Amino acid sequence: MTSAPIGPTSNSSAVASARKILTRLHEVMASRSHAQAKLNTVVDVIGESLDSEVCSIYLLREGMLELFATRGLAQEAVHVTRMGVGEGLVGTIASNSETLNLAEATAHPDFSYRPETGEDKFHSFAGVPIVRRERAVGVLCVQHVDPRRYEEVEIEALQTVAMVLSELIANAELVDEEEAAGLAAALTGPEKMSGLTLVKGLGSGVAVYHQPRITIEHVVAEDTEAERQRVYLAFDKMREQIDRMASQAEFGIGGEHEEVLSTYKMFAYDEGWSRRINEAIDSGLTAEAAIERVQQRTRMRMRQIDDALLADRMHDLEDLSNRLLRIVSGQLGTAASMGLRNDAILIARNLGPAELLEYDKRRLKGVILEEGSLTAHVVIVARAMGIPVLGRVKSLRGRVREGDQILLDADQGLAFARPTRDMVIGFDERYAKSRERQAKYVAMRDVVPVTADGERISVLINAGLREDMPNLSLTGADGVGLYRTEFQFLVAATLPSRERQTRLYREVLEVAGSKPVVFRTVDIGGDKSLPYLRHEDDMHEENPAMGWRALRVALERDGLLKAQARALLEASAGRVLNVMFPMISEPWEFDAAKAVFDAQLAHLKTLGKTLPESVKYGAMLEVPALAEVLDILLPKLSFLSIGTNDLTQFLLAADRSNPKLAERYDWLSPAILRFIRRVSAAGREYHVPMTVCGEMGGRPLEALALLGVGIRRLSITPAGVAPIKELVRRVNLAEITQAMEGWLANPPANLREVMTAWASERGLLAD
Structure with missing residues (x-):
């Protein structure tokens, strides 16, 4: 059984073609074959569907990306070709968790030629990360003899397949998830982190992750209409939450933060966003997978946007996606909903303005973001709430554990995790001087x-x-x-x-x-x-x-x-x-x-x-x-x-x-x-x-x-x-x-x- 190649096509036919691929993959996953045989079949299915001479799967093993299955490259290279994260095109995709789509692979500065694969005759290259628990655990890529960029619908098909592969790989225990997560449990000793000052101020507290990881266990839908109804109900609940928060903001009536929330509500009611999620469900994904699929597309576009303001607006949409995903999956436990028990420094990749408003500002002493910019909506709201914010701090999950003590010095663009006693004493002295100075300045x-x-x-x-x-x-x-x-x-x-x-x-x-x-x-x-x-x-x-x-x-x-x-x-x-x-x-x-x-x-x-x-x-x-x-x-x-x-x-x-x-x-x-x-x-x-x-x-x-x-x-x-x-x-x-x-x-x-x-x-x- 083969499916028609996906080429330049209408949106409806792209959805139908993607559904065909998912149906075949569902059959593969349900078969009694061992994991290697399933992966061998998967690369054939993808190669045929995209009319691509090469389709390959690389998985993260012992810290290296190993060629696990291929159609079109030399079979002798399977389990032999390995490259580090960040090495070559495959390593770059895994390192940055981003998509590459190249008409001429050798023109990319990170291209690395592996002669044992026999890839020298192939020009075009496209690859997507296989993501598990927010970490890249592998790469799915295709290659073609003729130089050409792959169509957007083809890239979307690859990204959808990568989600299915993530489930297959996890069930077959083909990758070490602890290794992929960066061995965060081994973190000891103080960690100094630098970033961009978004809102000045000093604060200290325990690290609290804004959002626990949501693991999507099931990707392929059994009943499309049932999944659609789940999304509709989740949209209604999310919009109700946003409306309630906008009317109950605690830090005063009037001001720019009201316009921020107005813009945020506009995204919540955006028909284009809900339509894209529906299309992903039509292709055969579960509600959770469909939301994540559209979210991945948003992230990819964010990386391509040089306009800081537009990128910030895309962050608002990602914030809403996270909220919708939590609702539809039933995993509603954000740090805000569980309540802050102690003085806390909130940790997040990014944060939307409405989500910040959910926190008890008596306990919230600061925010650290992996992303963020001076024009972001959340920064305007944080400034109105008087909460210091540090942004652009890289690899937070690999450096900070839940419950770690954090000293945040947004004035200097610094934060310290697991500080030594001397660091704490020095910070406390600086904080006390800051309070004294403020009192003196008020005078x-x-x-x-x-x-x-x-x-x-x-x-x-x-x-x-x-x-x-x-x-x-x-x-x-x-x-x-x-x-x-x-x-x-x-x-x-x-x-x-x-x-x-x-x-x-x-x-x-x-x-x-x-x-x-x-x-x-x-x-x-x-x-x-x-x-x-x-x-x-x-x-x-x-x-x-x-x-x-x-x-x-x-x-x-x-x-x-x-x-x-x-x-x-x-x-x-x-x-x-x-x-x-x-x-x-x-x-x-x-x-x-x-x-x-x-x-x-x-x-x-x-x-x-x-x-x-x-x-x-x-x-x-x-x-x-x-x-x-x-x-x-x-x-x-x-x-x-x-x-x-x-x-x-x-x-x-x-x-x-x-x-x-x-x-x-x-x-x-x-x-x-x-x-x-x-x-x-x-x-x-x-x-x-x-x-x-x-x-x-x-x-x-x-x-x-x-x-x-x-x-x-x-x-x-x-x-x-x-x-x-x-x-x-x-x-x-x-x-x-x-x-x-x-x-x-x-x-x-x-x-x-x-x-x-x-x-x-x-x-x-x-x-």
């Missing part, structure tokens, strides 16, 4: 930042979330020097309506009271791409930071800027509106953006609307070219802000996201400080207030340098306000200005070292 809320020689310095905060605004009164800052309006766009599923924007801006102004707020118009594009606002070329930008972003997007998509202008003007009725345009490189861009606001202002006037008391327009200097035309631009401005994050990478040609260039990306470079000094002098000449926005101003040594080159206004993260106030009160402006003049006239080999010594001698950097 400084009403302290006015005046230098030792009597000059008033303005210290403002950067914000972007509604939840950031209470920091204005908590820190005693002079105002909001930078409100990043794009955050509202980043967390929304669709373009925020003008009414929604107006409501947010009005609430921000109401919280600020008499203190000024500088709204930066939306800075999207580049690495902050929106799935609902696509440009035909923006997926392929080689240098997104210097590409189609910020004001460039807003001026081209003028409806976007018009709606935001109207929202800001209406929200500021009877108040002063401070609006700033980002990524200005030439004066005409400022003129064009201001013209949009002027037109909307005139329109509101004709409608008889209450207008702002006044509108002050500013620009953000991030593009170095703008410094050459300040004589043209400054007379038009009410204020100018220097965005040091982008400005530094542009001036030094050092990508700030590239760890290899970390030492080159130095705010205390004489070139950077000379540049800022020149811009600051121009601002004084034209009587235009000058503010530095960005991380540079929030670091004491860098802030000292900025004061020395003439900057008198700093807009920084709220956590930095008190330390900078403390620095300001200690410094003598005349003294640092004179010292900076000398250093910049004749720069030392290491200005950072020289400044640190100078400041330490005067007690300026004392804690």
Whole structure:
């Protein structure tokens, strides 16, 4: 009995063909043959079905991937050809648990030729991991003489078969699952782990895995309709849970986290997702296997997405898949549902916002993720809950056991599992100092930042979330020097309506009271791409930071800027509106953006609307070219802000996201400080207030340098306000200005070292 080859085909015929393959495999698995004979039959079935000359199965044995069965390669190579995990194409698939689909196998950098297999005449190659308990225990691959990429339906068929093979292999005990799991039980001694700081903070507790492994025991369905009904019921229950959580969020009404949950609910009700699961059931899979099959497809696509925002949205879908799988399998015991008995550090590959909300935040002291990014929905919610989060920590299951003690230092991007007594003592001291420092900084809320020689310095905060605004009164800052309006766009599923924007801006102004707020118009594009606002070329930008972003997007998509202008003007009725345009490189861009606001202002006037008391327009200097035309631009401005994050990478040609260039990306470079000094002098000449926005101003040594080159206004993260106030009160402006003049006239080999010594001698950097 043979089945028709799967080629380019319709979706329905692909499902039918996959069902044929599963039916044959079910017969193979039910036969009385021994395991080796079953695998030999499987490779024949797959090879015939995909019209592929070669089909091979490699299994993990004693730490090596061993060729266990093949159709098309030399039979003498079976149980002889072995390669390490990470070695060759097969080893790469197992190491990364990812799919490869190559028209020319030899062109791949990881290709490794094995002459004993006789594979030299085959060009095309496709392979998928055979996964068991979230670990690759083998690889299923096909090869073809003609160079061609396999069709998507063929790859999906391979992935479906790999799931069936996982069950067969486990039942036949062909692989050592403890070995595949990384021998986690043997973990002893302290483990230092580094990652990406997603939400700052310190926390300690026992390691709790968010989600125990769900093992799918049965892959091939006996009754397709029964499986479909199980999925329908699970969808209903999952949606009910999501609706209930969204209505019972404990950390306040209103805010960006509500929009996050709105987007999350949109995924829960997505018909395309449920349709794909149904199609997988039609192909002959059980409900659990169908959900896992679609989830694997999502993971594969996530690896192919360079767009960080889209990848984060795919993580939300994976979170829902996990929830649905637990419901349909009856394995409902997440750590949240069982309750946290002690202070805990939550461990997960990734986490959705709704799942985070299930935890008792009195016990939850931190989160560590294998994945995660700064724009992820869960990060926005965690920030609102005040929970530190560390992301991008690799191979957590192989390094941390359930119940291990964890010290989480998200401030430094570090975590320690099974710490020594000295580590615990050191951490406790740091935590105590942190609490003391916070209490001390709270006491400084009403302290006015005046230098030792009597000059008033303005210290403002950067914000972007509604939840950031209470920091204005908590820190005693002079105002909001930078409100990043794009955050509202980043967390929304669709373009925020003008009414929604107006409501947010009005609430921000109401919280600020008499203190000024500088709204930066939306800075999207580049690495902050929106799935609902696509440009035909923006997926392929080689240098997104210097590409189609910020004001460039807003001026081209003028409806976007018009709606935001109207929202800001209406929200500021009877108040002063401070609006700033980002990524200005030439004066005409400022003129064009201001013209949009002027037109909307005139329109509101004709409608008889209450207008702002006044509108002050500013620009953000991030593009170095703008410094050459300040004589043209400054007379038009009410204020100018220097965005040091982008400005530094542009001036030094050092990508700030590239760890290899970390030492080159130095705010205390004489070139950077000379540049800022020149811009600051121009601002004084034209009587235009000058503010530095960005991380540079929030670091004491860098802030000292900025004061020395003439900057008198700093807009920084709220956590930095008190330390900078403390620095300001200690410094003598005349003294640092004179010292900076000398250093910049004749720069030392290491200005950072020289400044640190100078400041330490005067007690300026004392804690």
